[in-house]
Amino acid sequence: MGLGQSLFAPTSIDFRIIGEKGVAQRLLEEAEQKDFYVEECRDDHANTLARRGSTYGAREMPAEEVSFLKVIVENARDHLPLRLRTELTGPVWLVALDRSAEGGMPHTRPDQIICYPDVYRTFSVSTLLHELWHVHQRLYIGWWTEVFRRMGWERWVSEDDLPLTLESHRRFNPDTLDAPLWCFQQTWLPIPVFRDVVSPKVDEVDVWFYHISLKYHVKSIPRELKAEYHPSLPLSAYEHPRELTAYLLSEPERYRDCPAFQKLASEVGDISFPVVT
Numbered sequence: 001m002g003l004g005q006s007l008f009a010p011t012s013i014d015f016r017i018i019g020e021k022g023v024a025q026r027l028l029e030e031a032e033q034k035d036f037y038v039e040e041c042r043d044d045h046a047n048t049l050a051r052r053g054s055t056y057g058a059r060e061m062p063a064e065e066v067s068f069l070k071v072i073v074e075n076a077r078d079h080l081p082l083r084l085r086t087e088l089t090g091p092v093w094l095v096a097l098d099r100s101a102e103g104g105m106p107h108t109r110p111d112q113i114i115c116y117p118d119v120y121r122t123f124s125v126s127t128l129l130h131e132l133w134h135v136h137q138r139l140y141i142g143w144w145t146e147v148f149r150r151m152g153w154e155r156w157v158s159e160d161d162l163p164l165t166l167e168s169h170r171r172f173n174p175d176t177l178d179a180p181l182w183c184f185q186q187t188w189l190p191i192p193v194f195r196d197v198v199s200p201k202v203d204e205v206d207v208w209f210y211h212i213s214l215k216y217h218v219k220s221i222p223r224e225l226k227a228e229y230h231p232s233l234p235l236s237a238y239e240h241p242r243e244l245t246a247y248l249l250s251e252p253e254r255y256r257d258c259p260a261f262q263k264l265a266s267e268v269g270d271i272s273f274p275v276v277t
């Protein structure tokens with residue numbers, strides 16, 4: 001059976017808000033056994049340095065935070081795209097991390113965990129949608145690879161390595177760790193690079209664009225990408241097609257007016273957009 005054709009499609013996502021630190025920590029440990037994200041960061045000099053003074057671990061969720069999260073989830077529930085409702089079949093776990101983790105940025109871990117360090121600062125319906133799309137991208141890697149290919153993106157697996165200046169300052173992202181490098185129109189390879197090479201910080205990153213055949217890089221968005229994507233997308237969206245598509249799908253009203261959006265919409269269909277009630 002193809003995607004979205006299940007006869008017994010659930011009509012809602014099974015969200016599980018994990019208030020207890022111990023339970024959350026066990027989920028994170030299971031995730032670590034699958035993606036080795038914390039270990040990968042630890043094994044890399046710049047990524048270790050960028051996370052100094054921060055702790056990656058679960059924390060207890062106070063009752064008011066659980067209530068707040070419930071409200072966000074309930075507000076989102078009726079608007080969730082049909083594709084997410086029918087294709088995210090297992091539970092989606094919502095886990096609170098130490099507030100210092102990952103510069104406060106929400107992210108996902110395998111297979112269906114949404115982690116957020118600071119719910120009040122960063123959790124909204126559009127953030128929830130963005131993270132749910134990352135969960136979907138984890139579960140349907142082959143399908144997304146094809147969507148990206150049709151949008152001009154191909155995974156970059158080359159005999160040549162990235163120049164050391166780029167590779168040694170590349171910020172790891174848990175949502176893209178398994179396949180970090182993708183090339184647009186066989187030309188431009190975006191790379192998230194720590195802004196300060198001496199004193200890197202996980203939340204201070206620029207995106208550089210490496211020209212794979214001419215082997216130079218630029219620090220501003222190349223015109224080929226500018227022509228496709230909406231000018232109000234944040235620079236950080238350009239680091240990876242998973243980020244670009246998560247942005248486009250979680251705020252369609254904002255980003256609708258660009259060629260990439262039209263291409264994406266024709267690939268993923270109406271069932272991928274929030275339900276307007």
Ligand SMILES: [Zn+2]
Nearest residue numbers: 130175243246
């Ligand atoms: Zn993201």
